[in-house]
Amino acid sequence: MLAAIYMAIKFSPCKIGMFLPDMKLAAAKSSERFLPIVRTIPDVYRLMADGDNASGRRGSEGNVMIRNLGRSRFHFLWTSGKATTESFPMDVLSFDEVQEMAIADMEKTRERLSASSIRYVIMGSTAKWPDRDIHFWYKKGTQHQFHTWCESCNTEHVLDEEFPNCITFDSERRDYRYKCLSCGAWIDDPQKHRPDRSHGWVAKCPDAAESKITS
Numbered sequence: 001m002l003a004a005i006y007m008a009i010k011f012s013p014c015k016i017g018m019f020l021p022d023m024k025l026a027a028a029k030s031s032e033r034f035l036p037i038v039r040t041i042p043d044v045y046r047l048m049a050d051g052d053n054a055s056g057r058r059g060s061e062g063n064v065m066i067r068n069l070g071r072s073r074f075h076f077l078w079t080s081g082k083a084t085t086e087s088f089p090m091d092v093l094s095f096d097e098v099q100e101m102a103i104a105d106m107e108k109t110r111e112r113l114s115a116s117s118i119r120y121v122i123m124g125s126t127a128k129w130p131d132r133d134i135h136f137w138y139k140k141g142t143q144h145q146f147h148t149w150c151e152s153c154n155t156e157h158v159l160d161e162e163f164p165n166c167i168t169f170d171s172e173r174r175d176y177r178y179k180c181l182s183c184g185a186w187i188d189d190p191q192k193h194r195p196d197r198s199h200g201w202v203a204k205c206p207d208a209a210e211s212k213i214t215s
Helices: 002-010 023-039 042-050 082-086 103-113 133-139 206-211
Strands: 015-020 066-069 072-078 092-096 120-124 144-146 148-150 155-157 167-170 175-179 201-203
Touching: 002 015, 002 023, 002 042, 002 066, 002 072, 002 092, 002 120, 015 023, 015 103, 023 042, 023 066, 023 072, 042 066, 082 103, 092 103, 120 133, 201 206
Parallel strands: 015 072, 015 092, 092 120
Antiparallel strands: 066 072, 144 201, 148 155, 167 175
16 A cells, blocks of 8 residues: 555656455445555645645545545556446556456456556455466566574575474463474564575566566
8 A cells, every 4th residue: 555655656647546356345445444544644645635736736535436646646446347447547556355356357457557657566465276366476476485584593484385384382482483494493583584685585486577577
């Protein structure tokens, strides 16, 4: 959500399509998720409330399906409707809850970017089935994985690949904890990466960067 707001400001004026699987989810995202976040950021909310000062246009919070942010516009739409996937030219697309979307509908929606010089797409989802929904798109990209660092033996682990063997019950703390499979030491911070890296994300398929999909 913050990435979409950032791009609305950075590439203003631009049109951002916030796509959900159906109309009810699109309306809920606009009213219950997007608007409350904008209200907590005074400078951003001012863009919505004051409108485009350069043109003298007065703004408002807009309606459920269309909200303006300065000179940029957010469209809250859904992939299950033919008109919503084909009628609106866009600069940025955000697909949320991809696990409930048909790949063909997403491909058709992406054509809305054809006239834009930005053409940025964000996808997010809970993974459900191999080679489908979000996993289909993940495999087309770089497949970045987070490498957790064990301070005790200086090894790295991709914990989601080692699950559930990387979790063990600690009788002293009476709780489950992450455990290094190399040396057996406890890993209390699974988000800690090796100190000589700027971050813990490593591409499993770096050559896929040519496809311009970072996954």
